[in-house]
Amino acid sequence: MSGLPSEVIRLNDADAGELLTLQRAAYVSEAQAHHDLTLPPLSETLDQLRAALADPACHPWGTRESGRLVAGVRVRLVEESTAEIGRLTVAPDRQGRGLGTTLLLTAEDRLPAGISSVRLFTGEHSHSNLRLYRRLGYQETGRTQAGSYQLVHLEKTRLRTDAVRR
Template sequence: MPYEPMTLTTADAGQLLTLQRAAYVTEAQAHRDLELPPLTETLDELITELVQPAVTALGIRDDTGRLIAAVRLPRMNHEPHAAELGRLVVAPDQQGRGLGTQLLHHAEMHLQPRVTELRLFTGEHSEANLRLYGGHSYRKTGRTPTPAGYALIHLTKHLN
C-alpha cells in the first residue's frame, strides 16, 4: 500500500540523518569511500539545509511513524527551468518496495510549473540507482571524476 509523502522539517532532522546514513552505507561500500558527504554531514549542517526556503524535503513514514524514505529538492535559482533531486534514500529493510519510485513521482508532481528539467547524480557503482533512474526516463548527461577514484554519473529528465 503506498504511503502519502509529507514535507519534512527541522523536527525530522534526527530521523532523516539516521535514515540517510543507513541508506548510504551500501553506497560507501560499493564505491569504497567512507567519506561520502551524506555519511559525513552533521545534524547541524542538515538543519541548516532544511531551514533554507529554497529546499524542500519530502519523506515517507510507515504505519509506526518511522521515517523510511526521503528526498530533497533544492531549487536552482540560477536556472529557474531546472531543479535538482538529491539524497533520495530508502531504509535498507524497505528497499525494493517502490518507495523510491513513489518519491520520484511525488517530487516531479510538486515542482513549480516553470521547471522543465530535473537533474541528479549518483555514483558509477550504484547499479540499483542507475536502473531506477533509467527506468524513469532519466538520461546520462555526463561524468565527473572524484578524488576517491570513481565517477559521479549526472542524469537529467526533461519534463512536459
C-alpha cells in the same frame, strides 16, 4: 499493511534527526559499493542538515510507515527552470518495494510549474539507482571523477509543467 506509503509529506526541522539517521543507514551500501566511507551523506552533520532544510530553495519530502520515516528526498530549486534531486534515501529494510520510485515521482510532480529540467547524480557503481533513474526517463549527461570512481550526472526534461500540487 501494503508496504507502500499512504502519503508523501513535507519534511522540516522536526524531522532532521530521524532523516539524518535514515540517510546514514541508507548510504552505507553506496559507500561500500564505491569503497568510499567519506560520502557527503555519511559525513553531513545535524547542523548542516538543519541548514539545508531551512533553505527556502530546498523542498524535502518523505514517507512514513507506522510513524517511522522510511524514505526521504531533497529537491533544490537551483535555477528558474531547473531543480536538483538529492539524498534520495530508503531505509535498508524497505528497499526494493517501490518507495524510492513513489517518492521521486511525487517530488517531481510537486515541483513548481516553471521547472522544466530535473538533474541528479549517483555513483557509477550504484547499479540499482542507475536502473531506476533511466527507467524514469533520466538520461546521462556526463561524468565527473570523485576519488577512485565517477559520479554519473543525469537529467530529465519535465513534460508536465502545468500543475502544482502541494
